[in-house]
Amino acid sequence: MSESPHPRLAPLGPVHLVHLFPGLHDELMRLLRGLRPADWDKPTACALWSVKDIVAHLLDSCLRRLSFGRDRCIPKTDHPIAGYADLVTYLNQLNAEWVAACRRLSPQVLMDLMDLASAQLHAYFESLDPHATSLFGVAWAGQDSSPNWFDVGREYTERWLHQQQIREAVGAPGLNGREWLNPALDIFLRALPFTYRQVKAEPGTSVQVDIRGDAGGVWTLARGSDRWSLFAGADPGAAARIILDQETAWKLFSKGLSADQARRAIRIEGDSALGAPVLGTLAVMA
Numbered sequence: 001m002s003e004s005p006h007p008r009l010a011p012l013g014p015v016h017l018v019h020l021f022p023g024l025h026d027e028l029m030r031l032l033r034g035l036r037p038a039d040w041d042k043p044t045a046c047a048l049w050s051v052k053d054i055v056a057h058l059l060d061s062c063l064r065r066l067s068f069g070r071d072r073c074i075p076k077t078d079h080p081i082a083g084y085a086d087l088v089t090y091l092n093q094l095n096a097e098w099v100a101a102c103r104r105l106s107p108q109v110l111m112d113l114m115d116l117a118s119a120q121l122h123a124y125f126e127s128l129d130p131h132a133t134s135l136f137g138v139a140w141a142g143q144d145s146s147p148n149w150f151d152v153g154r155e156y157t158e159r160w161l162h163q164q165q166i167r168e169a170v171g172a173p174g175l176n177g178r179e180w181l182n183p184a185l186d187i188f189l190r191a192l193p194f195t196y197r198q199v200k201a202e203p204g205t206s207v208q209v210d211i212r213g214d215a216g217g218v219w220t221l222a223r224g225s226d227r228w229s230l231f232a233g234a235d236p237g238a239a240a241r242i243i244l245d246q247e248t249a250w251k252l253f254s255k256g257l258s259a260d261q262a263r264r265a266i267r268i269e270g271d272s273a274l275g276a277p278v279l280g281t282l283a284v285m286a
């Protein structure tokens with residue numbers, strides 16, 4: 001655990017989100033069962049994917065986690081995965097193949113399979129020791145290995161994000177309440193130390209991130225002797241302060257904003273050069 005550079009800052013500890021999965025699934029299924037046939041074909045923020053395609057992808061991610069994790073059935077790859085770019089290419093291929101195949105399935109079949117798979121996935125996540133090493137590291141945080149609680153948290157953000165994209169596509173209210181969005185932001189922000197890994201600064205230098213809104217909060221990225229670490233709370237002596245609303249935050253971290261949109265929506269106070277790398281933060285595999 002990193003030492004806090006200021007007494008008001010608390011080191012970020014584990015966040016346990018397994019209990020949120022059944023409720024998040026219920027929210028999704030309530031939404032899907034109320035869709036009109038035409039809604040399933042509406043385009044979404046995911047390039048080339050419709051609402052139906054995202055639902056198919058969510059089903060795939062359930063089945064894949066059960067197969068890879070619970071059942072230890074991991075397929076061999078045609079090409080070795082030598083780094084982050086190879087991993088993204090591999091995942092994109094898996095995603096595209098599955099989504100294309102599922103276009104022959106009806107919405108009702110997809111929903112029935114989602115109910116079946118999601119219940120099993122929740123039971124699997126509940127069975128894991130949250131502090132044991134996960135099967136896969138959280139790559140967007142720069143980790144080759146991660147504790148299960150972080151990997152499960154990453155899974156939560158993916159499911160929350162894709163549901164949010166479906167809701168935007170069909171004009172349904174988003175899951176923006178603190179219960180749902182704050183945990184997603186908390187996990188997303190853990191990408192910041194990796195984003196800043198090559199940013200040089202004197203030990204004790206800090207960058208404060210202030211996310212406005214009911215689901216927001218204040219986090220501080222602080223430079224230690226050899227690396228950056230993330231803390232909860234505000235640092236009055238921060239060299240740079242990034243101020244943004246919660247809608248901008250989740251879209252920024254999930255590649256939902258262009259660079260120009262992000263620059264217009266975010267205010268940086270203090271050292272703008274030190275605050276600017278936040279604009280490049282990604283907490284999704286892309």
